[in-house]
Amino acid sequence: MSYVIEGSTGPWEIVVGLEVHAQVISNSKLFSGASTLFGGEPNTHVSLIDAGFPGMLPVINRGCVAQAVRTGLGLKARINLESRFDRKNYFYADLPQGYQISQFAHPIIGEGKIEIELSDGSTREIGITRLHLEQDAGKLMHDQDPKRSFVDLNRAGVALMEIVSEPDIRTPEEAGAYLRKLRQILRYLGTCDGNMDEGSMRADVNVSVRKAGEPFRTRCEIKNVNSIRFVTQAIEIEAARQVEIWESGGEVDQETRLFDPGRGETRSLRSKEDAHDYRYFPDPDLLPLVIEQSWVDQLKACLPELPDEKRARLQKEYGITAYDAGVLVAEQAIADFYETVAKGRDGKSAAAWMTGDFFAALNRTGKSIEESPVGADKLGAMLDLIADGTINGKIAKEVLETMFETGEAPLEIVERKGLRQVTDTGAIEKAADEVLTKNADKLEQYLGGKDKLFGFFVGQVMKATQGKANPAMVNEILKKKIHG
Amino acid sequence: MLTDLTIAQAAEGLRRRDFSAAELTKAHTGAIGQLNERLNAYITVTADKAEAAAAQADKALAAGDAPTLTGIPLGIKDLFCTEGVKTTAASRILGNFVPPYESTVTANLLKNGAVFLGKTNLDEFAMGSANLTSAFGEVENPWHRTGDASVLVPGGSSGGSAAAVAAHIAMGATGTDTGGSIRQPAAYCGIVGLKPTYGRCSRWGTIAFASSLDQAGPMTRTVEDAAIMLQAMAGHDPKDSTSADLAVPDYRAATTRSLKGLRVGIPAEYRPEGMSAELLAVWQKGIDMLRDAGCEIVDVSLPHTKYGLATYYIIAPAECSSNLARYDGVRFGVRAEGAASLDDLYEKTRHDGFGEEVRRRILVGTYVLSAGYYDAYYLKAQKVRTLIRRDFTSAFEKVDVLLTPTAPTAAFGRDEKPEDPVQMYLNDIFTVPASMAGQPAMSVPVALDSRGLPLGLQLIGRHFDEETLIAAGAALEKAAAFSARPDLRAGAAA
Numbered sequence: 001m002s003y004v005i006e007g008s009t010g011p012w013e014i015v016v017g018l019e020v021h022a023q024v025i026s027n028s029k030l031f032s033g034a035s036t037l038f039g040g041e042p043n044t045h046v047s048l049i050d051a052g053f054p055g056m057l058p059v060i061n062r063g064c065v066a067q068a069v070r071t072g073l074g075l076k077a078r079i080n081l082e083s084r085f086d087r088k089n090y091f092y093a094d095l096p097q098g099y100q101i102s103q104f105a106h107p108i109i110g111e112g113k114i115e116i117e118l119s120d121g122s123t124r125e126i127g128i129t130r131l132h133l134e135q136d137a138g139k140l141m142h143d144q145d146p147k148r149s150f151v152d153l154n155r156a157g158v159a160l161m162e163i164v165s166e167p168d169i170r171t172p173e174e175a176g177a178y179l180r181k182l183r184q185i186l187r188y189l190g191t192c193d194g195n196m197d198e199g200s201m202r203a204d205v206n207v208s209v210r211k212a213g214e215p216f217r218t219r220c221e222i223k224n225v226n227s228i229r230f231v232t233q234a235i236e237i238e239a240a241r242q243v244e245i246w247e248s249g250g251e252v253d254q255e256t257r258l259f260d261p262g263r264g265e266t267r268s269l270r271s272k273e274d275a276h277d278y279r280y281f282p283d284p285d286l287l288p289l290v291i292e293q294s295w296v297d298q299l300k301a302c303l304p305e306l307p308d309e310k311r312a313r314l315q316k317e318y319g320i321t322a323y324d325a326g327v328l329v330a331e332q333a334i335a336d337f338y339e340t341v342a343k344g345r346d347g348k349s350a351a352a353w354m355t356g357d358f359f360a361a362l363n364r365t366g367k368s369i370e371e372s373p374v375g376a377d378k379l380g381a382m383l384d385l386i387a388d389g390t391i392n393g394k395i396a397k398e399v400l401e402t403m404f405e406t407g408e409a410p411l412e413i414v415e416r417k418g419l420r421q422v423t424d425t426g427a428i429e430k431a432a433d434e435v436l437t438k439n440a441d442k443l444e445q446y447l448g449g450k451d452k453l454f455g456f457f458v459g460q461v462m463k464a465t466q467g468k469a470n471p472a473m474v475n476e477i478l479k480k481k482i483h484g
Numbered sequence: 485m486l487t488d489l490t491i492a493q494a495a496e497g498l499r500r501r502d503f504s505a506a507e508l509t510k511a512h513t514g515a516i517g518q519l520n521e522r523l524n525a526y527i528t529v530t531a532d533k534a535e536a537a538a539a540q541a542d543k544a545l546a547a548g549d550a551p552t553l554t555g556i557p558l559g560i561k562d563l564f565c566t567e568g569v570k571t572t573a574a575s576r577i578l579g580n581f582v583p584p585y586e587s588t589v590t591a592n593l594l595k596n597g598a599v600f601l602g603k604t605n606l607d608e609f610a611m612g613s614a615n616l617t618s619a620f621g622e623v624e625n626p627w628h629r630t631g632d633a634s635v636l637v638p639g640g641s642s643g644g645s646a647a648a649v650a651a652h653i654a655m656g657a658t659g660t661d662t663g664g665s666i667r668q669p670a671a672y673c674g675i676v677g678l679k680p681t682y683g684r685c686s687r688w689g690t691i692a693f694a695s696s697l698d699q700a701g702p703m704t705r706t707v708e709d710a711a712i713m714l715q716a717m718a719g720h721d722p723k724d725s726t727s728a729d730l731a732v733p734d735y736r737a738a739t740t741r742s743l744k745g746l747r748v749g750i751p752a753e754y755r756p757e758g759m760s761a762e763l764l765a766v767w768q769k770g771i772d773m774l775r776d777a778g779c780e781i782v783d784v785s786l787p788h789t790k791y792g793l794a795t796y797y798i799i800a801p802a803e804c805s806s807n808l809a810r811y812d813g814v815r816f817g818v819r820a821e822g823a824a825s826l827d828d829l830y831e832k833t834r835h836d837g838f839g840e841e842v843r844r845r846i847l848v849g850t851y852v853l854s855a856g857y858y859d860a861y862y863l864k865a866q867k868v869r870t871l872i873r874r875d876f877t878s879a880f881e882k883v884d885v886l887l888t889p890t891a892p893t894a895a896f897g898r899d900e901k902p903e904d905p906v907q908m909y910l911n912d913i914f915t916v917p918a919s920m921a922g923q924p925a926m927s928v929p930v931a932l933d934s935r936g937l938p939l940g941l942q943l944i945g946r947h948f949d950e951e952t953l954i955a956a957g958a959a960l961e962k963a964a965a966f967s968a969r970p971d972l973r974a975g976a977a978a
Binding site: 052053054055057059087089091092093096097098151280285287 | 564565571573578581583584585587687688689690691692694695696722723724725726802803805806808809810812814815816826827830850853854855858862
């Protein structure tokens with residue numbers, strides 16, 4: 001899907017690369033034993049190492065390294081068996097050591113890729129340049145006191161994965177799809193919870209514009225955008241700003257900008273001239289990080305099935321459409337739920353019920369799949385009742401609704417409400433006779449060629465049986481009665 | 485006098501109940517009371533704590549089975565964080581800093597029963613070779629030239645430790661060595677100083693100067709005492725990623741090891757032009773002594789030695805510029821008053837808090853790591869460092885240990901300090917290469933010069949082979965029979 005900005009000098013395309021900071025799921029920080037729990041009282045999850053006390057030394061947390069490797073494997077990326085930690089030096093009150101330990105020259109993960117799906121059903125591959133491990137900084141609080149700022153170091157030293165994409169993204173939609181897909185993979189792997197509102201996943205967005213076929217023009221980096229919607233908005237707004245500058249004969253300056261969603265604009269944070277000189281150099285407190293191929297293989301063997309593979313398998317195994325499979329693998333929990341329901345049953349019907357009435361009911365009640373009052377076993381039991389003819393599809397909708405309200409088992413509801421499907425030929429024939437007699441005029445019209453009226457008769461018979469008649473039988477009996 | 489005993493002698497005397505740990509400590513705290521005002525070897529004296537620790541030591545000794553250093557009073561360089569005891573790094577910026585933790589090395593010594601007398605003076609953040617940069621005043625060398633009362637420097641940076649041990653106001657002391665900070669002051673003060681292999685002693689809880697070079701070690705009056713202290717200080721520490729996971733051998737046993745067949749290398753490059761005849765003679769004396777002890781003397785070459793100093797003064801400041809960034813007045817230490825902004829707070833705090841030499845090295849380090857200069861300075865220096873390391877590796881294919889002078893001169897006068905900082909850096913010319921390569925090295929006092937000042941010789945060993953250093957050092961010590969003592973010392977003070 002192409003996205004162009006129609007300027008006064010013709011169309012412009014946009015070029016976007018994303019740097020995502022994903023907080024690693026781990027019990028303790030990257031280089032200290034302090035807890036990584038979110039939401040503690042300020043400065044309660046801080047070790048002397050995190051606070052940068054004299055003589056304190058970092059020791060790498062192997063659990064965080066495993067998470068980075070697992071993420072690399074999930075991104076089908078090159079795993080670097082030897083990587084290195086560097087110091088990124090700058091002064092700020094949320095940075096206790098006066099430097100961030102990061103991986104600059106030798107990241108743990110090299111080139112990989114992500115396949116994204118777009119709304120028109122097409123797919124694109126976005127390259128991953130690298131993934132590296134680094135420490136998060138603390139948090140400044142400016143709203144606690146009229147004159148002073150406070151520092152909370154709970155987050156200082158927590159492990160982050162910085163995941164850098166190639167400048168392969170060409171539309172705001174692709175940027176959104178990339179972030180969603182990345183988040184999905186991270187969640188499947190259990191390496192990052194992907195909660196952008198809690199800041200455990202944040203994106204820096206690099207945007208430039210160019211005429212078709214041109215080399216890249218100067219880019220701007222929009223820092224710390226904290227929702228997917230804001231990322232797409234920021235790209236649109238920033239690209240439009242750059243087009244305007246170029247077309248008015250100006251030059252886009254390479255700079256770091258902030259996105260202000262309230263005002264719908266990006267603002268300059270610092271120019272290239274003011275850019276920090278981070279004075280990267282290898283951290284002499286840490287040895288090169290050397291990992292064994294056998295360990296990587298072990299981690300690989302224990303990886304969960306990832307969304308792409310799962311989608312392909314669900315399509316094949318359960319005969320469902322690519323679209324339905326895509327919806328069902330959006331979250332691991334949904335896919336697991338689906339597979340529990342579909343196992344040993346009609347996969348297509350299971351998919352239709354889940355993506356239809358079941359999700360609608362979840363949406364209506366504002367519940368996640370984990371909180372669903374209807375478990376996979378009960379939904380499955382309901383499908384069984386349809387399959388064995390105890391209820392028909394129409395009644396099943398009502399049963400499902402009641403299941404959401406009361407949490408009862410489907411069969412209980414059917415019995416309590418007397419919803420069993422009528423398969424008694426005599427009862428249906430009686431109802432059919434009544435309907436045909438009562439609507440003799442319509443019968444005449446039907447026989448005169450108004451075929452559509454057949455549905456009317458079916459509807460009337462269903463109504464007469466309070467919807468409980470077996471629709472196939474109603475069809476058959478009506479046909480026999482009318483055509484003899 | 486109790487203060488004249490070596491650690492080995494005192495440990496024996498304590499076990500024989502010739503005297504108590506309380507008496508031994510009291511003798512030292514008393515001497516500190518008499519001498520420290522002049523020497524300024526200690527920044528902080530912890531006499532009460534020491535006496536309490538000595539009382540504990542007496543109980544342990546009475547119960548039997550007390551570890552080797554039980555009741556032995558030591559000085560601790562004020563670069564080791566000591567729990568509940570002010571730790572300053574001789575800097576204003578840490579003038580009020582009381583760590584809530586104990587460094588691994590000092591914790592190891594405490595576990596071994598040692599009694600801490602106090603925190604010894606040093607060059608600010610261990611940056612200096614003459615103990616002239618401490619925020620808490622200069623240290624005086626207890627030695628004086630014959631018939632000349634001028635005040636001499638003790639060397640640095642572990643000058644307080646060296647002066648305290650030489651003046652018998654500590655039986656031994658911890659030092660740290662980044663480019664010579666144990667060995668050079670040991671030579672200037674006529675004592676033994678051992679810098680172990682990089683990684684032998686944990687750096688955890690020791691205030692960092694240059695992380696890839698810093699190494700703790702003992703400063704004592706005999707080689708045997710150095711072996712005893714190192715035994716307690718060394719060992720793997722999972723809290724320091726650069727600490728070596730190797731067993732610590734029996735160092736004391738090495739003091740009596742035979743030197744028959746030991747190959748001693750004499751590097752040609754440690755004989756720079758203008759070297760004093762006196763120093764050359766002492767070096768030759770050392771060579772002869774080792775030959776007499778059964779060693780084979782071999783000429784070797786360490787061709788990149790001449791780049792050592794220049795390389796060191798890129799890498800050490802680079803690391804220091806980053807290591808000292810944490811002293812910002814935000815979380816601990818001294819904070820400047822009246823700052824108008826965060827940047828202003830940093831500038832004021834760091835300008836007021838750091839002395840001139842520290843500021844100079846931070847600036848040099850910041851410069852060599854800057855974009856556009858990194859490749860020409862830092863990266864180049866790292867490459868040269870690899871060549872220096874290779875020099876040692878190939879030399880140690882031919883020999884087991886190297887013998888060189890420790891410093892180009894004997895202690896110089898406080899008034900004779902060079903105005904040019906680069907001249908001052910030349911003091912480290914013989915000690916820096918071993919630091920750059922991580923080799924263990926030791927200075928042993930061998931003779932007095934014509935003006936009555938001690939001169940030391942340096943032994944450099946293979947990685948993690950401190951035992952050979954100790955064996956050769958003990959042989960040198962025995963042959964040299966260096967028994968001179970400084971005029972300023974416990975019981976002999978003028």
